[in-house]
Amino acid sequence: MVKTLERAVAEVAKLSESDQERIGKELLAYVEKLQKLREDLGAGIASLDAGEGRPLDTEAVIARARKLHGAG
Numbered sequence: 001m002v003k004t005l006e007r008a009v010a011e012v013a014k015l016s017e018s019d020q021e022r023i024g025k026e027l028l029a030y031v032e033k034l035q036k037l038r039e040d041l042g043a044g045i046a047s048l049d050a051g052e053g054r055p056l057d058t059e060a061v062i063a064r065a066r067k068l069h070g071a072g
Contacts, residue, residue, distance in 0.1 A: 001009075012023050047053065065071070 012020055015023070
């Protein structure tokens with residue numbers, strides 16, 4: 001384990017049990033999201049490597065994002 005994480009765990013260990021439980025759940029959720037993102041990126045790279053990619057219409061992507069998020 002890296003020093004920063006060891007230090008964080010040591011500090012969390014000083015907190016109440018309920019705080020430790022909450023922080024543990026949040027950390028696990030973060031790690032699970034990170035693992036899923038890495039899996040998705042790996043699948044996307046494999047797809048591109050297999051020649052399954054297609055050209056991206058960046059203008060359409062920007063227009064869709066502006067429509068969804070109200071930016072204009």
